[in-house]
Amino acid sequence: xxxxxxxxxxFVRSSGPGGQNVNKRSxxxxxxxxxxxxxxxxxxxxxLLRLGRxxxxxxxxLVLNADDTRxxxxxxxxxxxxxxxxxxxxMIEPKARRATKPTRGSVRRRLEEKKQRSQTKQRRRxxxxx
Numbered sequence: 001x002x003x004x005x006x007x008x009x010x011f012v013r014s015s016g017p018g019g020q021n022v023n024k025r026s027x028x029x030x031x032x033x034x035x036x037x038x039x040x041x042x043x044x045x046x047x048l049l050r051l052g053r054x055x056x057x058x059x060x061x062l063v064l065n066a067d068d069t070r071x072x073x074x075x076x077x078x079x080x081x082x083x084x085x086x087x088x089x090x091m092i093e094p095k096a097r098r099a100t101k102p103t104r105g106s107v108r109r110r111l112e113e114k115k116q117r118s119q120t121k122q123r124r125r126x127x128x129x130x
Contacts, residue, residue, distance in 0.1 A: 002087070006037035009076055014067040028053035028067035029084060036061050038087060048090035062086075 014028035028106050040048060049115065064086075066078035102110075 001037055002033065004031055004085075007080075007083070008032040011072055011075075014075075023071075023099065025070075027070055027072050027075055028065060029072065029079045031064045031066075031076075031079035033083065034060055034063045038062075040087070040090060043093070044090050048086065051086055051090055 008031070010030050010032075011026040012028045012030055013023075013026050035045070037047065038045075038048065048062075049056065055063050055065055062083070064079050064082045066075040066082065068078055069075055
């Protein structure tokens, strides 16, 4: 799917769990991939841009971060999983909504209910004194 050469992963200091460990180790994984390196058709690319709009920088790179755990390898895996998930979601073509008409029975029931409600409110009014 995506060439491993196109994906850049670096590790930076994390603010996540780890106590004193976060001051000594760079465990936060940061994945960068240029949007143009991802082999998608135009419509899927548009969906990818919409899905990742908060994670795309000015260099047209998708930047994903993971600092969920104290382990570099688990954070790297979390980044890769997030990338895989966002690409899979972008590849799914949304179903086109087809306009439908309400059934004759549902229209009849709605109007009947409106009549009933109208009569209930009508009975609550004081009698006419003309």
